[in-house]
Amino acid sequence: MATIKDVAKKSGVGLGTVSRVLNGTGSVKPETREKILEVMKELDYTPNEVARNFKKQSTKFIGLIIPSVWHPFYSELAFYIEDESYKNDYKLMLCNSESKKEKEIQYLEMLKRNQVAGIIILSYNNIGKYINPKLRVVTIDRYFSKEVPLVASDNYEGGKIATETLINNGCKYLGYLGGGSTVATDVFKRKEAFIDTAEKNKVKYCILEEVVRFGCEGELAKKFLDKYPEVDGVFTSTDMFAGAFISEARGRGKRIPEDIQVIGYDGIQTNGYFRPILSTIRQPVEEIARSSVEILINQINGVEVPEELVLPVSFRKGETTI
Amino acid sequence: MATIKDVAKKSGVGLGTVSRVLNGTGSVKPETREKILEVMKELDYTPNEVARNFKKQSTKFIGLIIPSVWHPFYSELAFYIEDESYKNDYKLMLCNSESKKEKEIQYLEMLKRNQVAGIIILSYNNIGKYINPKLRVVTIDRYFSKEVPLVASDNYEGGKIATETLINNGCKYLGYLGGGSTVATDVFKRKEAFIDTAEKNKVKYCILEEVVRFGCEGELAKKFLDKYPEVDGVFTSTDMFAGAFISEARGRGKRIPEDIQVIGYDGIQTNGYFRPILSTIRQPVEEIARSSVEILINQINGVEVPEELVLPVSFRKGETTI
Structure with missing residues (x-):
């Protein structure tokens, strides 16, 4: 050669x-x-970049740890993170943790051994002590410490908009259905805003939140409808939960949105091929992705970065609200 | 340190x-x-793996070049490819080519500079001359040369099963709707089998096939229905085309499956939350992914590998056939 x-x-x-x-x-x-x-x-x-990496004792790799790329929200996120990395001459190492703490720790170790320039992580586990600030890390939707910049959509505002929309549409008994987590993540603000808004408006509400694996949202939706069959407005923590809930509710003879209005979160539907088209809080996925990479690269280059970047969300009306 | x-x-x-x-x-x-x-x-x-890579002049990286991880089929494929790589102590570099030839070539160059151990590529472009057999490469759904092992689902059998199912269900005027490609890929066998089966059974048929970007399937579906409004059984090259076609047909007052039966290809729906649940030819995605990694690692280790591995498909009945 x-x-x-x-x-x-x-x-x-x-x-x-x-x-x-x-x-x-x-x-x-x-x-x-x-x-x-x-x-x-x-x-x-x-x-030979391998020789370059060795001589400089640094690489142009970014590690991305997400629960699973086989999920409409994370795959969109991963797409834009890779795109932005590539534009900046960085290569992306993809790590699917399946939300398992053990796997997240192993991936962090692996990325460290490979001297990646930085890491973007989306974790719902208690792994704060493994997030070494000496590694450059950006975290999405989850606060670890002041040293680790956080990028998130405005979860509180999203929850507020969703709940207000249901109330303005005439709902009298609100429900919140969502996946739980064993640690505090930014996603919890969706529920906080739901509670605050319902209480402020003196509207009756109920909540069901449990740790649920991807694809098993339907089980929690069943439980929810068994327990609270009288709800007429539901806000779910993700679009997947919204889909699962609607499917279950329709199976019980409920009409959506006539009997129950539903608002999801994320905005995973990018084509109108499959129904229902959800009313949802759309996350600015592309902006979250590109900002995460930008902040990470600034960190790598020693440029000062914000502790937190919160990006605006918007309501996208679909077929599941009036 | x-x-x-x-x-x-x-x-x-x-x-x-x-x-x-x-x-x-x-x-x-x-x-x-x-x-x-x-x-x-x-x-x-x-x-320090960077030092190890330099000293051994080899890495434990696998490069994956796919059109886009932000797509239900490719994201499932990428998930399992990463999982299988990780189990074998390889790390995955994700490359989204957006099906652009220029990007594919750039990624191949980048992966070469980084001395990846091997590459898995899914391309519909004319890039055969850039697929250096000296790089270890496995290709999915697309034949390049005898030196480059191909992994595919049994596209011909899939097309045959779909067409026979429509005929057995009483369809009298069949249509094939699909995305084209400027080069011969294994996917073309779906259409070949459609033609062969329709002719063998002396059933009238029509075909519309054009190069279409992801997310723009609806435009071709419109064109198809303008041209062939009388079809009563449609086989589409992907589930995305099936979804687009059904959405368009319903908009024109057609009932699915009463007026038109539809069979897709891929099997992207892994939950029953969104409708319609497509009747489709399910690809063995997990097996395609794991086999691709296995064959690549065998190549890396100097073990003899097959020129071609064709994996069986199956029909999954949904709501879009009787």
């Missing part, structure tokens, strides 16, 4: 000049750059 | 012994191993 020395020799320049062309740093005459690039092509020279 | 030398010194053993523990090779007395692991923990020692 051709080396950088072969390229320099054949181009009739010094190693430093080739290196400047490769790194895009310093000044090189345009015609010299052209010549060098031609020679590289001719010799089928490929810069 | 602690080095391997510090660990050896504090454990009172030689470098080779620590190395054997790290690599899990050779024999080390259990009590010595215990001691070494304890010391590593105490010193907060992390093996």
